[in-house]
Amino acid sequence: MSGGVDSSVAAALLVEQGYEVVGMMMRLWSDEAMGGAEHNRCCTPEQMADARRIADSLGIPFYVLDTKDVFRATVVEYFISQHREGVTPNPCMECNRHIRFDYLLKNALALGADYLATGHYARIRCNETGAFQLLKGIDDQKDQSYVLSVMGQAQLAQTLFPVGEFPKTEVRALAARFGLRVESKKDSQDLCFLGKNDYRDFLKLHAPDVMTPGPIVLKDGQVVGQHSGLANYTIGQRKGLGVFHAEPLYVIAMNPYRNALVVGTRDELGRSTLTAKRVNWVAGVAPAQPFRAQVKIRYKAAAAPALVTPLEDGRMHVAFDEPLRDIAAGQGAVVYDGDVCLGGGIIEPLAG
Amino acid sequence: MGRSVYLDYSATTPTDARVVEAMMPYFTTFFGNASSAHRYGRKAEQAVEDARATIARLLHCKHEEVVFTSCGSESNNLALRGAGVARKQREGRGHLVTTPIEHSAVGKTVDVLCDTMGFTKSLVSVSRDGRVDSEAFVETLREDTAVASVIYANNEVGTVQPIAQLAAVARQKGVLFHTDAVQAAGQLSLDVRELGVDMMSLSAHKFYGPKGVGALYVREGVPLVPSQSGGSHEGGRRAGTLNTPLIVGMAKALQLAYEEREQRLAHYLHLRNMLKEGILSRVSDVEVTGHPEQRLPSHISFIFGGIDGNQLLMHLDIRGVAASSASACKTGNPEPSGVLLALGYSREQALGSLRLSVGQDTTEDDVIFAIDAIVDAVTALRKLKASLGR
Numbered sequence: 001m002s003g004g005v006d007s008s009v010a011a012a013l014l015v016e017q018g019y020e021v022v023g024m025m026m027r028l029w030s031d032e033a034m035g036g037a038e039h040n041r042c043c044t045p046e047q048m049a050d051a052r053r054i055a056d057s058l059g060i061p062f063y064v065l066d067t068k069d070v071f072r073a074t075v076v077e078y079f080i081s082q083h084r085e086g087v088t089p090n091p092c093m094e095c096n097r098h099i100r101f102d103y104l105l106k107n108a109l110a111l112g113a114d115y116l117a118t119g120h121y122a123r124i125r126c127n128e129t130g131a132f133q134l135l136k137g138i139d140d141q142k143d144q145s146y147v148l149s150v151m152g153q154a155q156l157a158q159t160l161f162p163v164g165e166f167p168k169t170e171v172r173a174l175a176a177r178f179g180l181r182v183e184s185k186k187d188s189q190d191l192c193f194l195g196k197n198d199y200r201d202f203l204k205l206h207a208p209d210v211m212t213p214g215p216i217v218l219k220d221g222q223v224v225g226q227h228s229g230l231a232n233y234t235i236g237q238r239k240g241l242g243v244f245h246a247e248p249l250y251v252i253a254m255n256p257y258r259n260a261l262v263v264g265t266r267d268e269l270g271r272s273t274l275t276a277k278r279v280n281w282v283a284g285v286a287p288a289q290p291f292r293a294q295v296k297i298r299y300k301a302a303a304a305p306a307l308v309t310p311l312e313d314g315r316m317h318v319a320f321d322e323p324l325r326d327i328a329a330g331q332g333a334v335v336y337d338g339d340v341c342l343g344g345g346i347i348e349p350l351a352g
Numbered sequence: 353m354g355r356s357v358y359l360d361y362s363a364t365t366p367t368d369a370r371v372v373e374a375m376m377p378y379f380t381t382f383f384g385n386a387s388s389a390h391r392y393g394r395k396a397e398q399a400v401e402d403a404r405a406t407i408a409r410l411l412h413c414k415h416e417e418v419v420f421t422s423c424g425s426e427s428n429n430l431a432l433r434g435a436g437v438a439r440k441q442r443e444g445r446g447h448l449v450t451t452p453i454e455h456s457a458v459g460k461t462v463d464v465l466c467d468t469m470g471f472t473k474s475l476v477s478v479s480r481d482g483r484v485d486s487e488a489f490v491e492t493l494r495e496d497t498a499v500a501s502v503i504y505a506n507n508e509v510g511t512v513q514p515i516a517q518l519a520a521v522a523r524q525k526g527v528l529f530h531t532d533a534v535q536a537a538g539q540l541s542l543d544v545r546e547l548g549v550d551m552m553s554l555s556a557h558k559f560y561g562p563k564g565v566g567a568l569y570v571r572e573g574v575p576l577v578p579s580q581s582g583g584s585h586e587g588g589r590r591a592g593t594l595n596t597p598l599i600v601g602m603a604k605a606l607q608l609a610y611e612e613r614e615q616r617l618a619h620y621l622h623l624r625n626m627l628k629e630g631i632l633s634r635v636s637d638v639e640v641t642g643h644p645e646q647r648l649p650s651h652i653s654f655i656f657g658g659i660d661g662n663q664l665l666m667h668l669d670i671r672g673v674a675a676s677s678a679s680a681c682k683t684g685n686p687e688p689s690g691v692l693l694a695l696g697y698s699r700e701q702a703l704g705s706l707r708l709s710v711g712q713d714t715t716e717d718d719v720i721f722a723i724d725a726i727v728d729a730v731t732a733l734r735k736l737k738a739s740l741g742r
Binding site: 022025026027030045048052061063064065066067068070102103106107110111112 | 662669
């Protein structure tokens, strides 16, 4: 429970359905270096007080679980090390993999729980063969199956997503009906462990080396300018490069070994293939044959039609029907068959 | 919800029904302000002074030596700030002596006096079982020491200090001696003649009185600058309208505690020892903290190897048992117990403590239920830890 609308309504729905519910919040991060009450966006004293009051009003126990050490080791360190390698990580996927559906789930089960419920917008179905499927949430705008693609059969069997069955507008209406004072709250957007500033300030503080200025180069190595630190840029970015050139230039790659930002023309930007590693197949086994599917390369990207080929050693190859402009290493490549999320992996940097 | 067992009487006690009954008329019928000159005021004043007399009789002190406050923390603040500032101003004594195992109402107050008012402090070393070494105590007392403050019975590990011995040493050196008797009251002797203390803090809700009222014993002649200014209540030592019903309740509760002390302590000791033996015989990698004999009869404390105290409390609460941990924290940001660190325990050990405290309403069945719950919770947490590979 975060004190926000989604987890609060999830808890209220379960109480209404007759479950014996225990509220839990994870203390993920406490960054004294960021100073004062702004030291993190998640688990602030206000959010904790809100969640506690909601739990009290629902008549359920509420506990805060100290998750700081494991969160730092699995999510924050990963976030920093990936930036160091010149890729743009998705820490929410790692958090779901290592924290929510491992550390928290195991803690809940140890407390005697049968299920872990969260406020995610996704659905779980059990098909006729007894296998669990992960489905997009009813509300396409809010669907969070992308960051849940790390889940497997064991986790899905012990997880509930009560709000995934509703559109967000209805969830807000439910909050009002349950008398929860959360309706007017804004949705959380950025990474929870960042302060009021963005991830660049976070990296400056925790990994200043990834914010070292270096050259901006063309594919052939010609230096055309200077960048302020690789982590300040993202693949496909055009604005803010400060480079004058005959044609508009886009960020097409990052070379962490030379601390170089590689730029190119619009033609050089598009890619129609990618490979991904650490692929999780929700079904538990990789499909035996290449298959047609839709693949999302970012949380907010549209799913694009593609041919997906499972490879050895937990990797996959994706060939899109049309080139995509913003394929960024480190983000998830998540595979869908319509509403069904089949799984996903982490996009690998381009070889060479 | 299933069965609930409360084993956190050191945190607070329920108010005794006889105490509630004694208090009731003073909320409504006799609601006057004890400072008023009219008949309503006189009725309240009479009740307050009767309460003061009752407490003075139990402490073997003069009526005027009892100052009513709002809680134990306020009593500790008044003692240290009041006597500390007075002695610094009048005699230039700006040194404070205390222990590393005080309640924060003493520990933090000493730190604030050092940080903001130019005091210096020395901490007396303690042994692993929580006893202050009286030889070390003598050595810490200086020419310019204003006040020495030692907790009578520690809240976390239950160890009882040789207060009379320490107070006698302080007196020889001209140092005022204060003791925080918040945990001790209701169980140990509060006879200030025997103890020889100059100041002593009490809090009613630890001995079946109401929350929101405390007292400070201040020996006649001890200089005290009020820490709360205003009217001339309490001999000019503590401004603020007297809280008649709560003061009446405090006196009644203390009176009952010492009238019934023998049977209460026998009850506590029996159940406490059952808890101790049950847990030591059924759980591996566990040790008792604090002194084996010189400890509060109602109190037993443990360290469980490899267990986070906060998580243990969560698991016990789910199973219906209310207990306490030194690192207890509702915000998921546990700090190791400063007391356990001072006793020489490691950081990890100082995160794994459990305090159980029994009371008048505790039964043998409660204790049996709690032992089972603790065994189950520790087993579940150790299994969890193994499954997480951490």
